Amino acid sequence: MTVTLPPYEDVVARYEPVIGLETHVELGTNTKMFCGCPTDFGGQPNTRICPVCLGLAGSLPVANKAAIEATIRIGLALNCTIATWCRFARKNYFYPDMPKNYQISQYDEPLCIDGWLDVEVDGELVRIGIERVHLEEDTGKTLHVGGATGRIHGATESLVDYNRAGIPLVEIVTKPIPGTGALAPIVARAYVTELRDVIRSLDVSDVRMEQGSLRCDVNTSLNLPGEEWGTRTETKNVNSLRSVERAVRSEIIRQASVLDAGGRIVQETRHFHEDTGDTTSGRSKETATDYRYFPEPDLVPLAPDASWVASLKESLPELPRLHRKRLQTEWGLSDLDMQSVVNAGAVELIEQTIAAGTTPEGARKWWLGELARRANETGIELAAVGASPAHVAELQRLVDEGKLNDKLARTVLEGVIAGEGTPAEIMTARGLEVVSDTGALTAAVDEAIAANPDVAEKIREGKVAAAGALIGAVMKATRGQADAKTVRELIISRLS
Amino acid sequence: MAAISREEVAHLARLSRLAVTDQEIDLFAGQLDVILQAVARVGEVVAEDIPPTSHSVPLTNVLRDDVVQPCLTPEEALAGAPDAEEGRFRVPRILEEEA
Numbered sequence: 001m002t003v004t005l006p007p008y009e010d011v012v013a014r015y016e017p018v019i020g021l022e023t024h025v026e027l028g029t030n031t032k033m034f035c036g037c038p039t040d041f042g043g044q045p046n047t048r049i050c051p052v053c054l055g056l057a058g059s060l061p062v063a064n065k066a067a068i069e070a071t072i073r074i075g076l077a078l079n080c081t082i083a084t085w086c087r088f089a090r091k092n093y094f095y096p097d098m099p100k101n102y103q104i105s106q107y108d109e110p111l112c113i114d115g116w117l118d119v120e121v122d123g124e125l126v127r128i129g130i131e132r133v134h135l136e137e138d139t140g141k142t143l144h145v146g147g148a149t150g151r152i153h154g155a156t157e158s159l160v161d162y163n164r165a166g167i168p169l170v171e172i173v174t175k176p177i178p179g180t181g182a183l184a185p186i187v188a189r190a191y192v193t194e195l196r197d198v199i200r201s202l203d204v205s206d207v208r209m210e211q212g213s214l215r216c217d218v219n220t221s222l223n224l225p226g227e228e229w230g231t232r233t234e235t236k237n238v239n240s241l242r243s244v245e246r247a248v249r250s251e252i253i254r255q256a257s258v259l260d261a262g263g264r265i266v267q268e269t270r271h272f273h274e275d276t277g278d279t280t281s282g283r284s285k286e287t288a289t290d291y292r293y294f295p296e297p298d299l300v301p302l303a304p305d306a307s308w309v310a311s312l313k314e315s316l317p318e319l320p321r322l323h324r325k326r327l328q329t330e331w332g333l334s335d336l337d338m339q340s341v342v343n344a345g346a347v348e349l350i351e352q353t354i355a356a357g358t359t360p361e362g363a364r365k366w367w368l369g370e371l372a373r374r375a376n377e378t379g380i381e382l383a384a385v386g387a388s389p390a391h392v393a394e395l396q397r398l399v400d401e402g403k404l405n406d407k408l409a410r411t412v413l414e415g416v417i418a419g420e421g422t423p424a425e426i427m428t429a430r431g432l433e434v435v436s437d438t439g440a441l442t443a444a445v446d447e448a449i450a451a452n453p454d455v456a457e458k459i460r461e462g463k464v465a466a467a468g469a470l471i472g473a474v475m476k477a478t479r480g481q482a483d484a485k486t487v488r489e490l491i492i493s494r495l496s
Numbered sequence: 497m498a499a500i501s502r503e504e505v506a507h508l509a510r511l512s513r514l515a516v517t518d519q520e521i522d523l524f525a526g527q528l529d530v531i532l533q534a535v536a537r538v539g540e541v542v543a544e545d546i547p548p549t550s551h552s553v554p555l556t557n558v559l560r561d562d563v564v565q566p567c568l569t570p571e572e573a574l575a576g577a578p579d580a581e582e583g584r585f586r587v588p589r590i591l592e593e594e595a
Contacts, residue, residue, distance in 0.1 A: 030564055046574060051568070064562055094513050143584065159585065297550065300555040
C-alpha cells in the first residue's frame with residue numbers, strides 16, 4: 001500500500017517535534033571492560049575471548065581502570081556531575097549475543113549524570129541536555145543463516161562470535177530536546193557530530209560510525225502546539241551522520257501522516273534503511289521488556305573520589321568548539337568560511353597541513369577546492385580521499401617554489417590521489433616541472449611570434465597587454481609547463 | 497499473604513525460558529515464598545542510617561590495569577559449545593516462525 005506522505009515543510013508548520021538521542025561509543029582501551037582480552041577490530045571469530053567473556057563458572061569480572069577513567073573524562077567534557085558512589089547492574093535477557101544471559105551495565109546509578117553539550121546550528125548555540133553517561137559491556141555478533149537476506153526473520157539458525165562481547169561501551173543519553181521545530185533533524189546531526197568530535201579530542205575512542213564504534217538511536221515524537229508531547233518511537237540502525245538527519249526527518253513525516261489520518265503512534269523500535277531513507281517497524285514485543293536489573297554481585301561499587309576526578313578534569317584537552325574558535329582567529333576566517341571548513345570535515349586536515357609548513361590559505365585552497373570536489377564526486381570522506389596533509393603541504397611548497405603552477409599542481413594531485421607517490425616524485429616521474437629556463441623557452445616564444453604577426457606588431461607598438469595571447473600560445477605549445485612570468489619577459493624583450 | 501503469586505512464578509519461568517508444569521508452579525511458588533518471607537524479615541530492621549548493600553565486603557574501586565592477557569584458543573573456547581560452525585557458536589533459531 002502506498003501512502004502519499006505530506007511535505008516536510010507542511011508537517012513542521014503544524015507539529016512540534018521532540019527528539020532525543022542515545023549514543024553508544026566503543027572505547028579504544030587495550031582490553032575489554034572486565035577481562036584482559038584485546039579489543040582490536042576484526043580478527044577470526046572467537047579468538048579474543050576468555051572464561052570471563054563466556055561467563056564460565058568460577059570466572060570473575062574485574063573493571064578496567066582505563067575504561068572507568070575514559071568514561072569519567074567523557075562525563076566531565078559533557079559538563080556532568082560524576083557520581084561519588086555507583087554500582088554496575090545485571091541486565092537479564094534471553095538472547096545469545098551474551099553468553100552469560102545477561103549484560104553488565106549500569107541502571108539507576110550511572111557514573112555521570114546531568115550535563116550538557118553546546119552545539120552550533122546555523123551560527124546559533126543550542127544547548128543539549130545530557131541525562132546520563134554510563135558504562136556497560138558490548139555484546140557479541142550474531143550471524144543469522146538460512147533466511148533470505150541474513151535477517152533474523154526466517155533464519156533457521158544463528159552463529160555467534162563473541163570477540164566484541166565485553167568491549168567497554170559508553171552510553172550517552174540526552175534529555176528530551178523540544179523546541180527545535182523544523183531544525184530538529186539538523187540539530188540531531190549537529191549533536192552527534194559535536195559529540196563525536198568531543199570524544200575524539202579526548203582520545204578515548206576512534207568514534208567511527210562505519211565500523212560501529214559510534215552507534216546512535218534516535219527517539220522522535222510529534223505533538224500539536226500547546227499540547228503534551230506525543231508517543232515516541234526509537235529508530236535504530238542509524239549508521240552515519242547523514243543518516244541521523246535523514247532518520248529524524250523521515251520519522252517526523254511518517255508520524256505526521258499517521259496522525260493526520262487520525263491514527264495513533266505506537267511506542268516501538270523502528271529500523272532505518274540507508275538505501276530508501278525511511279524506517280520500518282521492528283518486531284513488536286509480545287510482553288513488556290522485563291530485564292530484572294539487580295546490582296552486579298561479582299563487582300564491588302565504584303567510588304571515584306574528588307582528587308581522582310579533579311586529576312582527570314586536569315587532563316581534558318581544549319574542547320572542539322573552543323579549539324575551532326581559536327583556529328578561526330589564527331586562520332583569519334569569517335564565520336561563514338569557518339563553517340564551510342567545518343562542514344567539509346576539513347578542520348583537522350587543514351590544521352595538520354599548516355603544521356606541515358603551509359599557510360592557512362594554501363591549506364584551505366586544496367582541501368576545500370580540488371579535494372573537497374573529489375570527495376563529493378566519489379561520495380567519500382575528505383580524510384579518505386587519498387591525499388594526506390603531508391602531501392598537500394609538499395604540493396603547495398612546490399607551487400610556492402615556482403616548480404609547479406596551479407594547473408600542473410592539479411595534475412600532480414590527481415597522481416597523488418591515484419597513489420602514484422608523493423607530489424615531488426610524481427612531478428619528476430611525469431616530467432611536470434615548470435620550465436623557466438630561457439634557452440628552452442626561446443624557441444617556443446619565437447614560434448608564437450611568427451605565428452601571430454599581428455599580435456607581435458601591437459606589442460612592438462607598446463600595447464603590452466596583447467602579450468597575453470602569445471603567452472597562451474606558448475603555454476599550449478609547452479603543455480602548460482612554461483613559467484608564464486619568464487615567457488612574458490622573453491616576449492617583451494624580443495619585441496622591444 | 498504469599499509474597500509471590502502463581503502468575504509471577506509463571507512470568508519468571510517464561511522470561512527464563514523454563515518449561516514448568518502447573519504442579520511445578522505451585523511447588524516453586526511455595527518454595528520461593530519461604531525464601532522471600534525470610535528476606536522480608538531483613539527489611540523489618542531497615543533504618544534510615546543503614547544504607548542498602550549489595551556486597552558483603554566493604555570494598556570499592558577494585559580495578560585492573562589495561563593490560564592484555566592471553567585468551568583461550570578457538571578450540572578451547574568452543575569446547576563447551578553444544579554446536580559450532582566455522583569457528584562460531586551455533587544456536588537454534590532465535591525467533592519463532594510467525595503464523
